[in-house]
Amino acid sequence: MAAGTFKGGIHPYDGKHLTMDKPTTILLPKGDLVYPMSQHIGNPAKPIVAKGDKVLVGQKIGEADGAVSTCIISSVSGTVKAVEPRLTVAGTMVESVVVENDNEYTPIEGLGASRDYTTLKKEEIRSIMKEAGIVGMGGAGFPTHIKLTPKNDSAIEYFIINGSECEPYLTSDYRMMLEETNRLMIGIRIVLRLFENAKAIIAVEDNKPEAIRILKDAVQKESRIELKVIKTKYPQGAERQLIYATTGRKMNATMLPQDIGCIVNNVDTMISVCKAVAETTPLMKRVITVSGDAVKNPGNFVVLTGTNYSELAEAAGGFQTKPAKLISGGPMMGLALYSLDIPVTKTSSSLLAFATDEVATMPEGPCIRCGRCVAVCPGRIVPQKLMEYAERCDDKGFESLNGMECCECGSCSYICPAGRHLTQAFKQSRRSILEERKKL
Amino acid sequence: MKEVESLKDMYNVSASPHVRSGVTTAQIMRDVAIALMPACLFGIYQFGFSAFLVLLVSVTSCVVSEFLYERLMKQPYRPYECSAIVTGLLIGMNMPATIPVWIPMVGGVFAIIVVKQLYGGLGQNFMNPALAARCFLSICFTTRMTTFAVDSFANSGASSKGLYLFNYGFAGLDGISGATPLAAMKASQAAPSLLDMFFGYHGGVIGETSAMMLLIGACYLLYRRIISLRIPMTYIATFAVFMILFGGKGFDVEYVLAQILGGGLILGAFFMATDYVTCPITKFGQIIFGVCLGALTGLFRVFGGSAEGVSYAIIFCNLLVPLIEKITMPRGFGVGGKKLAK
Numbered sequence: 001m002a003a004g005t006f007k008g009g010i011h012p013y014d015g016k017h018l019t020m021d022k023p024t025t026i027l028l029p030k031g032d033l034v035y036p037m038s039q040h041i042g043n044p045a046k047p048i049v050a051k052g053d054k055v056l057v058g059q060k061i062g063e064a065d066g067a068v069s070t071c072i073i074s075s076v077s078g079t080v081k082a083v084e085p086r087l088t089v090a091g092t093m094v095e096s097v098v099v100e101n102d103n104e105y106t107p108i109e110g111l112g113a114s115r116d117y118t119t120l121k122k123e124e125i126r127s128i129m130k131e132a133g134i135v136g137m138g139g140a141g142f143p144t145h146i147k148l149t150p151k152n153d154s155a156i157e158y159f160i161i162n163g164s165e166c167e168p169y170l171t172s173d174y175r176m177m178l179e180e181t182n183r184l185m186i187g188i189r190i191v192l193r194l195f196e197n198a199k200a201i202i203a204v205e206d207n208k209p210e211a212i213r214i215l216k217d218a219v220q221k222e223s224r225i226e227l228k229v230i231k232t233k234y235p236q237g238a239e240r241q242l243i244y245a246t247t248g249r250k251m252n253a254t255m256l257p258q259d260i261g262c263i264v265n266n267v268d269t270m271i272s273v274c275k276a277v278a279e280t281t282p283l284m285k286r287v288i289t290v291s292g293d294a295v296k297n298p299g300n301f302v303v304l305t306g307t308n309y310s311e312l313a314e315a316a317g318g319f320q321t322k323p324a325k326l327i328s329g330g331p332m333m334g335l336a337l338y339s340l341d342i343p344v345t346k347t348s349s350s351l352l353a354f355a356t357d358e359v360a361t362m363p364e365g366p367c368i369r370c371g372r373c374v375a376v377c378p379g380r381i382v383p384q385k386l387m388e389y390a391e392r393c394d395d396k397g398f399e400s401l402n403g404m405e406c407c408e409c410g411s412c413s414y415i416c417p418a419g420r421h422l423t424q425a426f427k428q429s430r431r432s433i434l435e436e437r438k439k440l
Numbered sequence: 441m442k443e444v445e446s447l448k449d450m451y452n453v454s455a456s457p458h459v460r461s462g463v464t465t466a467q468i469m470r471d472v473a474i475a476l477m478p479a480c481l482f483g484i485y486q487f488g489f490s491a492f493l494v495l496l497v498s499v500t501s502c503v504v505s506e507f508l509y510e511r512l513m514k515q516p517y518r519p520y521e522c523s524a525i526v527t528g529l530l531i532g533m534n535m536p537a538t539i540p541v542w543i544p545m546v547g548g549v550f551a552i553i554v555v556k557q558l559y560g561g562l563g564q565n566f567m568n569p570a571l572a573a574r575c576f577l578s579i580c581f582t583t584r585m586t587t588f589a590v591d592s593f594a595n596s597g598a599s600s601k602g603l604y605l606f607n608y609g610f611a612g613l614d615g616i617s618g619a620t621p622l623a624a625m626k627a628s629q630a631a632p633s634l635l636d637m638f639f640g641y642h643g644g645v646i647g648e649t650s651a652m653m654l655l656i657g658a659c660y661l662l663y664r665r666i667i668s669l670r671i672p673m674t675y676i677a678t679f680a681v682f683m684i685l686f687g688g689k690g691f692d693v694e695y696v697l698a699q700i701l702g703g704g705l706i707l708g709a710f711f712m713a714t715d716y717v718t719c720p721i722t723k724f725g726q727i728i729f730g731v732c733l734g735a736l737t738g739l740f741r742v743f744g745g746s747a748e749g750v751s752y753a754i755i756f757c758n759l760l761v762p763l764i765e766k767i768t769m770p771r772g773f774g775v776g777g778k779k780l781a782k
Contacts, residue, residue, distance in 0.1 A: 006773075012459055091453075168459065240774060250774035259779040325452045336453040357452045358460045365465050365518065366563040370716040372463075374723070380773040384721055385765075402772035410457030417465045418563075424455035 005231035006241040008378040015169040022299040033306030034343035036094040040141040042068030053080045058108040070143040071133040075284035075304035077106040132276035138266035141347040150258035156195040157261035163204040164237040167330025172287040177211040187270030200225040207232040235409040290316040294323035294353040310340040323353035332410045362419040373412035379405045383412035390425035469522035475657035482653040483646035487537035499528030501548025530570035533647020547573040588643040620644045621702030622747035637701040648704045658710035670726045672709040678734025708750035718758040725768035
């Protein structure tokens with residue numbers, strides 16, 4: 001049965017109080033906007049504009065290319081300055097469209113027109129999502145129209161909306177649940193039209209009582225949507241752990257949620273679905289938390305995609321102390337940044353700045369076999385043993401101990417008293433194994 | 441992209457996660473050392489200066505051996521890890537106060553150099569270093585390791601004070617008496633009362649006499665979540681069941697309790713069997729480990745020649761750890777799960 005939690009996991013310092021009660025404010029971009037053509041899992045989109053072209057707000061500038069891909073939309077009006085590789089959050093150079101903002105925000109025709117989603121067919125809903133460039137906004141960026149196209153629509157029993165936001169410091173999903181409750185519910189209703197046998201479950205961690213109160217009211221009149229309060233623990237928002245906590249069903253890394261009748265989506269994604277389908281507004285904005293002890297005025301901002309990260313820091317009053325580490329995303333799974341000169345993408349959720357780097361200040365020592373990693377691993381595998389294989393680059397051994405079940409949540413590295421870089425080593429082993437599999 | 445002037449201008453980059461729990465190896469070892477303090481202090485109170493000297497010598501011996509070895513091998517010396525201190529304390533606690541001080545010194549060197557460092561240092565030893573040292577010393581210096589009562593120098597008739605100290609340590613200057621309750625029971629003599637055993641008013645090695653002081657330390661470790669009850673509880677419970685079945689006294693609560701409190705069981709179960717390096721890392725493995733320990737301790741005590749059995753049971757089970765881990769590897773979350781029929 002649904003336990004509302006899972007075995008293992010950790011309770012890191014959550015730091016959410018810094019921004020929890022800060023309503024979102026709109027941040028308009030000052031500089032050029034950069035739209036990387038790869039903001040999602042799968043093939044990069046193809047740029048369909050060239051240098052010198054005029055673009056409008058809501059205009060498609062990147063076309064989905066291939067089976068797994070999605071579109072890229074311009075969030076401002078202006079002139080295309082260049083189509084060239086630009087630095088992105090992962091530290092790689094990605095082909096991007098650079099738009100010089102004319103600050104007019106001239107919309108494309110029909111932008112924002114309301115649409116009656118109840119008359120739309122399933123295929124229409126999915127193609128709208130694709131054209132609107134909607135991806136999973138929890139971080140992975142899997143194109144939503146593909147995720148919501150399982151082999152068999154009627155076999156989906158649970159549609160789970162991930163409102164757990166288990167990463168420390170992040171409050172963007174929380175603010176969305178409070179401020180955009182209505183759109184969230186509409187987004188869910190739209191998706192439920194795709195799955196006639198499904199029941200929707202909004203999962204919220206019990207450290208968000210305000211969101212729970214508001215959503216409880218919102219679901220009261222809904223026959224197919226319910227609220228499930230789950231225990232606060234990291235990584236409660238991980239797909240497999242969330243499915244287990246809400247439905248009691250278990251899946252392993254070789255399965256997809258649809259194999260056990262479930263589909264999981266993020267809160268923010270649902271709001272984007274609502275905007276795209278019911279309001280003809282493609283994905284051009286997202287809510288970003290700017291927080292951390294080095295930030296002067298932590299807060300939540302509605303940001304246009306393509307905005308430079310340095311403008312985020314500026315919007316939060318800049319840095320009060322020189323940050324040692326900057327992170328895009330949560331401190332557990334986010335990416336460390338060496339430069340702020342990168343664009344906000346659909347999957348950006350936060351900019352965190354810390355005055356001290358806990359990783360650099362903790363020396364790595366020998367493993368004392370304390371077993372803490374085993375106790376916290378949500379995948380119920382044995383990081384200590386996997387590490388022995390990972391260090392020797394023994395991929396066979398790594399696989400034999402279920403190394404591919406690792407979800408890279410980082411709990412083992414977090415808890416290790418010897419400061420061992422377990423997750424990092426597992427990431428490398430997993431990449432190497434996946435590369436080998438591709439070759440076969 | 442702007443050219444980056446120098447590495448200094450760049451922010452730190454590392455793989456996620458970017459936060460740490462704050463618990464470190466050094467902290468854990470320090471906590472274990474703190475937890476051993478009540479029993480050590482009681483030992484010193486009970487056996488006097490000689491007990492203090494034994495503890496001091498064994499700790500110093502361990503710390504110095506580790507320092508010298510790591511220096512010689514050009515390894516980074518990590519004094520903050522305190523693990524040598526814990527080993528030293530445990531060696532000292534496992535010795536009678538009547539021991540000549542050169543024996544804990546030899547024990548410290550053996551534990552650190554032979555058992556720990558030669559096998560790869562911290563985390564790599566396959567036996568508990570302190571217990572391996574104790575067993576090594578018990579075999580080499582059986583009489584001295586099991587002498588709990590000595591006549592004072594004046595009454596001993598020894599010809600030279602130097603030779604006397606060499607044989608009986610400093611405790612001999614005042615004279616110390618008291619066989620261990622287990623030895624007394626084994627020889628069918630009267631054992632001290634259960635309450636005396638619990639508080640520690642009986643003979644034995646420096647650190648094992650007071651069950652109460654040991655349990656105070658154990659509670660501290662439990663509170664700090666350094667150890668869990670899994671190993672100690674299964675160990676003691678299995679041992680109790682074994683003694684009821686095979687102890688020859690049937691369901692005799694007093695006898696079983698005396699067996700639990702009278703020897704090294706509490707010290708072994710809470711502080712030595714729970715040694716991270718030499719116990720199974722899997723939860724279920726720890727339960728099997730505890731059961732093996734209990735059964736073996738019972739076996740050694742009931743059917744063995746010596747009244748004690750804890751040390752040998754633990755180091756023997758240390759050898760089983762790789763096997764136990766192999767058969768208790770968890771399956772992985774959802775591994776083997778079935779897809780729903782479509």
